[in-house]
Amino acid sequence: MEENLFSNHQIDIHSLPKVEEVEWTSLHKKYLPISLLNTWFYGVIVMSIFIIINWTNNIIKTPWIFYLILIGIFSILLITTILDILEFKHKAYALREQDILYRSGLIFRKSTVLPFNRVQHSEINQGPIERNFNLSRLQIFTAGGGQSDLVIPGLLFEDAQKINQFIKEKTSDNEQ
Numbered sequence: 001m002e003e004n005l006f007s008n009h010q011i012d013i014h015s016l017p018k019v020e021e022v023e024w025t026s027l028h029k030k031y032l033p034i035s036l037l038n039t040w041f042y043g044v045i046v047m048s049i050f051i052i053i054n055w056t057n058n059i060i061k062t063p064w065i066f067y068l069i070l071i072g073i074f075s076i077l078l079i080t081t082i083l084d085i086l087e088f089k090h091k092a093y094a095l096r097e098q099d100i101l102y103r104s105g106l107i108f109r110k111s112t113v114l115p116f117n118r119v120q121h122s123e124i125n126q127g128p129i130e131r132n133f134n135l136s137r138l139q140i141f142t143a144g145g146g147q148s149d150l151v152i153p154g155l156l157f158e159d160a161q162k163i164n165q166f167i168k169e170k171t172s173d174n175e176q
Helices: 031-057 063-088 128-132 157-175
Strands: 092-095 099-104 110-115 119-125 135-142 150-156
Touching: 031 063, 031 128, 031 150, 099 150, 119 157, 128 135, 135 157, 150 157
Parallel strands: none
Antiparallel strands: 092 099, 099 110, 119 135, 135 150
């Protein structure tokens, strides 16, 4: 007689670990200027494109409308800057035995939990500005996608290397 090994017991959600009890690690404070620099870089590009297109094609013939649109673009840039500063305080990550977590968002909050048994590989990336600040991004990939499933920016390069090594050890443990 064959014994049924299948089970599917209900789990009490109150017995699960609480995400609120996770000790979050904030992104490095040197990442905020990089984030703001990116925001202003793209904002200046948008303003420049608007000015060049209008200058070459003379689309907006009334000067006050032109300046009103420029003020609008600049206002959006200022609001985005303020939101970037406020959101920076909410961006954080946590490393646990079985997974890595990342949270972000100010208005729309997002938390991502990525179990190590799903990780295919991870890599550390640095742009020229990040390299100048000794910061990097840790990108973590799972099966089935060409893009990373989790990106943690604003890590000191040494910390990113440690976390990357830890992830590699955990994923090699899962393969055995």
